[in-house]
Amino acid sequence: MSVITIERKVLEKNDVIAAANRARFANHGLTVVNLVSSPGAGKTTLLERTIEGLRDRMNVGVIEGDVHTDLDAQRVARYGVPVVQIVTNGGCHLEAKLVADALERLDLAALNLLVIENVGNLVCPANYDLGEAMKVVVLSTTEGDDKPLKYPTMFRNASALVVNKIDLLPYVNAEIQAIRRNARLTNPGLTIFETSATTGAGMPVWCDWLAAKVIPAHA
Amino acid sequence: MHELSVAANILETVQQHVPLDRASAARAVRVQVGDLAGIIADSLDFCFGALVAGTPYDGCHLAIERVPARCDCADCGRIFNLTSPMFACPGCGSSAIATSGGTDLRIVDIELEDEIEART
Numbered sequence: 387m388s389v390i391t392i393e394r395k396v397l398e399k400n401d402v403i404a405a406a407n408r409a410r411f412a413n414h415g416l417t418v419v420n421l422v423s424s425p426g427a428g429k430t431t432l433l434e435r436t437i438e439g440l441r442d443r444m445n446v447g448v449i450e451g452d453v454h455t456d457l458d459a460q461r462v463a464r465y466g467v468p469v470v471q472i473v474t475n476g477g478c479h480l481e482a483k484l485v486a487d488a489l490e491r492l493d494l495a496a497l498n499l500l501v502i503e504n505v506g507n508l509v510c511p512a513n514y515d516l517g518e519a520m521k522v523v524v525l526s527t528t529e530g531d532d533k534p535l536k537y538p539t540m541f542r543n544a545s546a547l548v549v550n551k552i553d554l555l556p557y558v559n560a561e562i563q564a565i566r567r568n569a570r571l572t573n574p575g576l577t578i579f580e581t582s583a584t585t586g587a588g589m590p591v592w593c594d595w596l597a598a599k600v601i602p603a604h605a
Numbered sequence: 606m607h608e609l610s611v612a613a614n615i616l617e618t619v620q621q622h623v624p625l626d627r628a629s630a631a632r633a634v635r636v637q638v639g640d641l642a643g644i645i646a647d648s649l650d651f652c653f654g655a656l657v658a659g660t661p662y663d664g665c666h667l668a669i670e671r672v673p674a675r676c677d678c679a680d681c682g683r684i685f686n687l688t689s690p691m692f693a694c695p696g697c698g699s700s701a702i703a704t705s706g707g708t709d710l711r712i713v714d715i716e717l718e719d720e721i722e723a724r725t
Contacts, residue, residue, distance in 0.1 A: 387632070388717045390622050396614050396636070396710040478607055510607035512643055513710075538690035539643040572690055574700040 400514055403482035407489065407517025414494040417600045418502065420516050422540060423524035424533075425506030428550040430458050431583040432524060433501060437465045439593035444498035444600055449488045451480040451505045458503065468492055479510035482517060499600050508537040519599070520545035527551045531564035538572040546577040548592060553582040608645060611710065612652035618712055619662060628661030630720065633668045635713040640688045641674045642710045668716075674707025 395401060411418050423429050430450075437446050448469040450458040459471035470488040472480060485502060492500070502518060504511045512521075523544040525533055528551055534541045541547065547569050555562060562580065569576050579595070581588035615634055623631045634653075638644050646669045653667050673686035680699035687707065692700050 388719055390715045390717065392618060392622065392712040392714050394618070394712055396611055396618075396712055399614065399617075477610075479610075481610075509643065510610075513607060513611075535691070539641065542641075542690045542692070571693055571700060574692060 397513065400482045403486055404515035404517040407482055407486055410489065410494065411500070411517060411519070414497070415601045416494055416497055416500055418500045418516075418518040419596070419599075420502050420504060420511070420518035420521045421524065422504045422508070422511045422521055422544070423506060423526075424508045424529060424537075427506070427524045427526040427529065428583050429503050429506070429524050430461055432548060432550055432581065433462065433503060434465060435583045435586065435589050436501070436593055436596065437462070437467055439589055440499065440597055441465070441467065443597055445496055447492050447494075447497040447500045449485060449492075449500065449502045451484070451503060453477065453505060468497070474505060478505060478507050479514050480504050480516060481514050485516045499596070508533070508540050512539040512543050522546045522548060524548045524550050525565065525569075527555050527560045527562070527565070528558050529560070530558075531560040531562075531568060534565065534568040534572050541569055541572040541576065544573065544576065546579065546595070548579045548581055550581050550583055552580045552587060553585045608648040609652040609656075611644060612649055612656055615653060615667070615712060616656050616662065619665065619715055622715055623662075623717065625661055627717065629664055630718045631662055631665040631715060632718050633666055633716040635668045635670065635716070637670050637672045637709065637711045637713055639672045639674060639707040639709045640686070641690050641704070641707045644710060646671070665715075670713075672707055672709065674704050676702045676704050678702050 421429050440446055446467050448462050450471045453474050456471040459469045462469045470491045472484050472488050521544040523540055549565055579592045581592055638646055650667050657663050676685050676687050678694040678699055679701040681697040683694055683696040694702055
């Protein structure tokens with residue numbers, strides 16, 4: 387038997403491209419957020435309300451990731467912000483290369499904040515660095531308060547948690563304190579927001595926090 | 606769910622290091638999977654098998670080693686291994702714990718059958 391020594395990360399190719407993306411973002415003084423959640427948690431609606439809350443303060447750009455259709459890009463485009471749709475055609479997550487290709491269709495110099503809305507999936511996107519400054523995970527109250535325990539890697543890798551659809555709390559079998567407790571168990575340092583993108587509740591607090599993360603000289 | 610994409614990355618590395626005319630000599634790829642890497646070893650093994658089936662690399666399989674995540678509790682000083690990302694000390698319940706390792710997914714080496722062995 388002979389052995390060829392490799393000693394490298396399996397996803398090294400993705401990490402190399404992600405590092406190049408990150409360097410590009412830094413060159414442009416651009417803050418990049420990777421927005422992740424399960425399907426239907428309200429990422430796109432949260433994004434629409436976030437654009438409304440921030441567009442007078444800064445230039446926001448969006449990359450939409452979906453398995454099929456450009457429905458989300460159409461929704462976001464109505465707000466007059468630059469948006470690029472990535473269709474993965476079955477792929478369960480975005481990879482750094484897909485984002486690098488999408489960047490060719492955006493004027494990065496004109497942006498302060500870029501939000502990458504990942505494919506709806508609480509598992510796979512956790513492993514793929516896109517070059518973002520931070521992951522923000524959205525969890526809706528209708529999903530139940532046990533989700534941070536069931537999908538811990540995503541919550542562990544996120545900087546912030548947005549608990550969305552809080553207007554539905556009286557009607558669902560989930561408790562906000564249990565969501566907070568379970569999320570902190572997987573990630574003690576998690577910053578937690580409570581929002582309803584539908585009613586607008588909690589949106590100003592979330593938007594102000596996000597605005598403060600945008601590199602000041604460019605905002 | 607993304608084990609197929611991870612398996613494809615492993616196969617790509619094998620193809621880079623083992624040329625097509627030596628493909629049938631590739632026996633095993635040693636892979637380290639961290640306990641917190643979010644990868645199901647059985648699923649990764651299955652996906653790799655499905656990718657190489659019917660190709661010149663058909664005889665190659667994954668030898669998967671688990672890598673524990675070592676943790677130190679800042680409150681009670683206990684040292685333990687985490688096998689799932691529940692960041693609580695089993696001794697005192699504190700979540701003030703520092704982890705090292707266990708999140709990586711690495712290819713260690715590729716084992717090849719020697720040409721002489723292959724003929725016997």
